[in-house]
Amino acid sequence: xxxxxxxxxxxxxxxLIILAFIFIWPAASRPLSIVVMILGLGMVVxxxxxxxxxxxxxxxxxxxxxxxxxxxxxxxxxxxxVAAILVGGRFGRLVxxxxxxxxxxEWTVIAAGILTGFAAGFAAxxxxxxxxxxxxxxxxxxxxxxxxx
Numbered sequence: 261x262x263x264x265x266x267x268x269x270x271x272x273x274x275x276l277i278i279l280a281f282i283f284i285w286p287a288a289s290r291p292l293s294i295v296v297m298i299l300g301l302g303m304v305v306x307x308x309x310x311x312x313x314x315x316x317x318x319x320x321x322x323x324x325x326x327x328x329x330x331x332x333x334x335x336x337x338x339x340x341x342v343a344a345i346l347v348g349g350r351f352g353r354l355v356x357x358x359x360x361x362x363x364x365x366e367w368t369v370i371a372a373g374i375l376t377g378f379a380a381g382f383a384a385x386x387x388x389x390x391x392x393x394x395x396x397x398x399x400x401x402x403x404x405x406x407x408x409x
Contacts, residue, residue, distance in 0.1 A: 267303055274299070282370065301341075308333050336392035340385040348381020 274296045281289040309330055316326045356373030364372070 267307075271296075271300055271303075279374070282374075283367075304337060305334065308337070332396055336389060336396070339392060340389040343388040344381035344385030347384035348377040348379075351380035352377025 278289055278293050278296060281292055312321075312326055312329050312333070315321050315329075316323070321329065352373040355376040356369050359369040359372045
């Protein structure tokens with residue numbers, strides 16, 4: 261699928277446009293961010309559903325398992341995104357405020373807030389996704405191999 265191949269590059273390009281708009285036209289960065297977030301979330305949901313549909317069409321899972329897998333993956337994604345948004349936003353704001361009060365130049369305040377928010381959001385999202393996988397993914401049971409006694 262062509263969109264699977266080029267979607268990461270399109271996402272990075274749109275993210276760079278948002279970062280540029282912060283400095284060039286700050287009022288447009290929020291609506292543009294919302295559009296990019298909706299596009300990105302829509303693509304992740306579509307790819308998640310498509311991945312499970314492929315397994316369903318190959319006969320690997322039944323309808324009940326298909327629905328369960330889609331719902332569990334999308335709930336995990338939602339929790340990871342909420343954690344990333346809340347933690348990243350909070351830490352980014354804290355660092356930006358501290359840098360501003362310390363008298364840093366404006367561009368360094370913005371850069372520090374963005375980088376800290378990104379790092380904290382990534383860490384929070386990764387941790388939630390990891391814990392979701394540990395607690396809610398089905399355990400694989402080893403079956404006896406032919407010839408084992």
